[in-house]
Amino acid sequence: MKILSVNISEKKGTVKKPVAEIQLNRYGVMEDAHSGSWHRQVSLLGKESFDRFAAMAGREIAFGEFAENITTExxxxxxxAPLDRLVGKDVELEITQIGKECHGSSCAIFKEVGNCVMPKEGIFARVIRQGVLRPGDELEYQPKVFRFQVITLSDRASRGEYEDRSGPRIVxxxxxHFESSNRQIHIDLNVIPDDATNLSMLIEKSLYEEYDVILTTGGTGVGPRDITVETVRPMLHKExxxxxxxxxxxxxxxKPNALLSCGIAGLIGETLVYTLPGSIKAVNEYMEEILKTLEHLIYMRHGLDSH
Structure with missing residues (x-):
């Protein structure tokens, strides 16, 4: 992806003016009106969007007119999507939001033509690595890959006495789910005995390797070998x-028996952890509910407001 223009404005609600270079710091674009300690530090818009809007508006649109900091091609x-990265030689940006509400009467381009492309096609990012960006520089697009560790706890399945079906069902x-949202994922599946030491070691390994989510299945009941909840709960930083x-x-x-599961959910550092029962039926029920908020929780943990 090539940088066509870099642009700055001193006041919000005005067009940005192309400059020779921009300095990206921890707050965004130095000397730009939109820099600050928030998730929309840097705005980007592609020439592809410019061309579509220019045809609709019936005139050429200058770089910076949509108040974008970086014009790309x-x-x-x-x-x-949020959490994807744009990586250059000296800088790195993390995408935080796609589109935004147009300011309407306080938006320069909207006041002129009665429409704006930023609400649907502009994207916003925050600075991960500080540096200088100039027209002609290249940025590499690196989509976020969500990493999942799925752990089946079962003495018999770990010995090969029967086939694990619950872990593969979670996978x-x-x-x-993620195919429908066009997100990339990586999933590892491990089958271990109902053993607290094995479980805690695998969780610690997953944390070290920076998995986004850990899902366990099995060991959430009140039986003598059910150790999942007792092992995981002390590790949580927030339930x-x-x-x-x-x-x-x-x-x-x-079905009152469903009330007997002691499963928990929470955070260990940056990693979400869910402990599910071991039956296929329960896995289906739990995953149906967990998936409703999973991505929102991941975004929240990264400081993004996806409401």
């Missing part, structure tokens, strides 16, 4: 009780 920016449901409480209430009203 070679990538449909609207097809990117299947994750793939189906998120509402997820599992909602699932137990939803399915427990029809």
């Amino acid at each position: 070679g990538l449909e920016l609207v097809k990117t 299947e449901l994750l793939k189906k 998120i009780p509402g997820i599992m409480e909602n699932i137990r209430i939803k399915y427990g009203t029809r």
Whole structure:
């Protein structure tokens, strides 16, 4: 992806003017009105969007007129997603938002032509690596790959006495969900005995390797070999009780045995952890509810507001 123009404005709600270079610091674009300690530090818009809007408006649009800091060519920016990266020789940006509400009467381009492209096709980013960016520089697009560790806890499955079906079902449901949202994922599946030491070591390894999400299945009941919850809970930095409480209430009203699962959800550092029961039926029920908020939780943990 090539940089065609870099642009700055001293006041919000005005067009930005092309400059020879911009300095990206921890707050965004130095000396730009939109820099600050927030998630929309840097705005980008592609020439592809310029061309579409120019045809609709019936006139040429100058770089910076949409108040974008960086004008690009070679990538449909609207097809990117939050947490994707744009990496250059000296700088790195993390995408934080696709589109925004137009300021309407306080938007320079909207006042002139009655429409604006930024609400749908402009993207916003924050600075990960500081440096200088100039027209002619290249940025490499690196889509975010969500990394999942799925752990089946079962003495018998770990000995090969029966085939694990719950772990593969979680994998299947994750793939189906993220295919529909066009996000890239990597999933590892491990089958281990109902053993606290094995589980804690695998979780610690997953944290070191920076997995986004850990999902366990099995060991959430009250049996003598059910050790999952007792092992995971002390490791959590923050518990998120509402997820599992909602699932137990939803399915427990029809089948009281569903209330007997002690499963928990929470955060260890930056990693989300969910402990699911071991049956296929329970996995289907739990994943249906977990997937409703999973991406939103990931974004929240990274400081992004996806409401």
